[in-house]
Amino acid sequence: MSERQHVVVVGGGFAGLNVVRSLRKADVDITLLDRHNHHLFQPLLYQVATGGLSPANIAAPLRSVFRRQKNCEVQLAEVTGFDPDNRKVILKDGELAYDMLVVATGAEYNYFGRDRWKNYAPGLKSIEDALEIRRRILSAFENAERELNPIKRRQWLTFVIVGAGPTGTELAGTLAEIARHTLKSEFRHIDPSDARILLVDAGPAVLSSYPPKLSDRALADLEKRNIDVRTNQMVTEITPTSVTLKCNDDVEKIACHTIIWAAGVQGSPLGNALAEATDASTDRSGRLIVEPDLRVPKHPEIFVIGDLARVDSEDGQALPGLAPVAIQEGKYVASVIQSALKNEQDVSPFRYKDRGTMATIGRGSAIADIKGWKFTGFMAWMMWLVIHLIQIVQFQNRLLVLFQWAWNYITFNRSARLITGVAPNWETTPRVEAEQETDSVKSPVAENVSS
């Protein structure tokens, strides 16, 4: 039996992946646990939700990633809790002992206690989420096409995106492109460009983490795409067929079917479980507050990294939930673990190197803030493209995605526009039934012209 230390890493996102990778030459045994069999390139998940990319383009099987790393094994398993006293991870179907533990289970959408909203306004965190959102968006146009009642038709063509951060902005911009370009000439009874897209945020600006100049430019780009941007508006109620907004004392109820949640995030529930088990604290967003070396207080054998960790930068600001932060934290923790193996006590605290941030609004439009340099428009979008392509984990995925993007750009096409899975039962006034009454069944095209 080996005397090697057993490092258990929970979560194969950017943070977990980089811990494992950076430990490839370390004298440890690593077990990577994940609920999914793939690493997900989350920054492009919105492209799957809008039919531009296939799930496999942005997901790499974890086993494939670590196939050659002999000190690592991958287990497809669901972690349900922690037993730090006995140094064990509790699984749905067993338990697993560790010498060192890295928890990187990420974040989920925060519905601020209104968990019922989750069914009506799904968030975008997993492949399954993306396919569900894709199904809802595409089905909405299909239902509008079959709907004769103009009020109900308008409702099908109304899309509300809650939260004007990077994900919400990307979704709104891409949805506008689909409605104005991709679906053009595909329908006979509706004009998809009539779609009404609302981007709602409780704060005063879109992409509010960016400097005002960039945020303003993003707003202008969104409005140029006919997106109805509603800043300073609170969502007070969501039903399957409406969103209620409040601005000062004004209340507006928007009839719609497709609602997407891209508002605040909170640490995954496992963060709370770990905090309770270790007497650690969490911040308001459910992120576990770690030491400067990313260890859990009083538990030098446990690290928390990625979106689940609350880490403050030198100026006291919480680091944002971004892939570069997670990647750097992962690499840092791998080095701390290697120091610990050598019994080196002196480790310098984690410092995030901000190489810049960027967000895209859609085809040919983005904003970038790189060490104070600000970029907008096509230039920023090209930078965004190149940087995201470089980052995609596997060589094949990179080329495939490049190919697919180039194609989409030239043709405005989105090839992954499949409706799969099961649809809920909506109440509609089907076009065909009403057509019987108006006796216009023989000429659906002519009927369209007259309507």
Place this chain on the structure above:
Amino acid sequence: MSERQHVVVVGGGFAGLNVVRSLRKADVDITLLDRHNHHLFQPLLYQVATGGLSPANIAAPLRSVFRRQKNCEVQLAEVTGFDPDNRKVILKDGELAYDMLVVATGAEYNYFGRDRWKNYAPGLKSIEDALEIRRRILSAFENAERELNPIKRRQWLTFVIVGAGPTGTELAGTLAEIARHTLKSEFRHIDPSDARILLVDAGPAVLSSYPPKLSDRALADLEKRNIDVRTNQMVTEITPTSVTLKCNDDVEKIACHTIIWAAGVQGSPLGNALAEATDASTDRSGRLIVEPDLRVPKHPEIFVIGDLARVDSEDGQALPGLAPVAIQEGKYVASVIQSALKNEQDVSPFRYKDRGTMATIGRGSAIADIKGWKFTGFMAWMMWLVIHLIQIVQFQNRLLVLFQWAWNYITFNRSARLITGVAPNWETTPRVEAEQETDSVKSPVAENVSS
């Protein structure tokens, strides 16, 4: 209001697609009804089920296909029946009148009255089926990796494919490749090449519709891939964890988890509904027996084509359920409809032009029978590849698929190996739990070496 005839086409498979396309210049209004929003290139569906291609690679949105055909509208609708007296199609949410009707709703798997088996042994007809089979295959290896009990582990690594026609043979061959090559070095506790793959058929040969010489070669190729081919064996029972086979008086129960049904097909249930409504007859496989001009007897305004139609060739043999048959029937019916519009009574009966058939066993291996010329091995496989690529509907899909195949061929990789969707609750003996008992948790890699 237009006086144009309204042609309703039910089903956007090869048959329906080709009717609509061939009527693009006809003076008619066409409505294409389909339950799905996409045309599916079924001959490559097994590649999705085995993680080689993404669903979008082999599916084209119907609206996109007919975007420019102004005399056609597409409706995403579910047909539930027919009212031929009033010339109406009954939909789940309404009805639709027609002047001429083309029914091409295809076939589904025939469980010979044992519909319970469907849940345990899914067939491969839709994208959803393919994703479910992909999930089961990949999960089986994951569960085997976590299973300590060697008997149960063997059960997870046993795959039974029922039916040795083209689909069953392709699945068996590809599954063998995955086990021997793709997953190589990805697991730490199992050797995926230990997987046992059974290909079962009640008849005396694999690919029995081919000449004996080709069928024998296919058998040899399958056995070279370590596939356990069981001809002349009847499936008498299927449970979630076993398949029972009967050969003469011998009964064998095979413990397994992953069972795929690729045995007989039958006409879709709508065929029966139409037969009842029109007093037409169906054959033993539930296919509607049509006139030589593919019309339903006594209903010159209704055509049935594709896998749903029973059409006999000149020598009295039923035409097989193949894409080329469906395509030619579609084009033929479009010409008959155009003749009817001109009041031409004299139409020559449908004649299938057999340009040859081919089936693949896996990487570098196929059989082809082209007008009496017989091809096997790599040569046949290259022909198979080229012909299938040419046939794929959309330009983009073709290049993407070419790219992905080339990549797979060079690297033995399969990039679309995602486990998505919900797994059933299986009873397992999890590795991690048992590891606690043997106190080997710290060295999962070392433990593998000793096991």
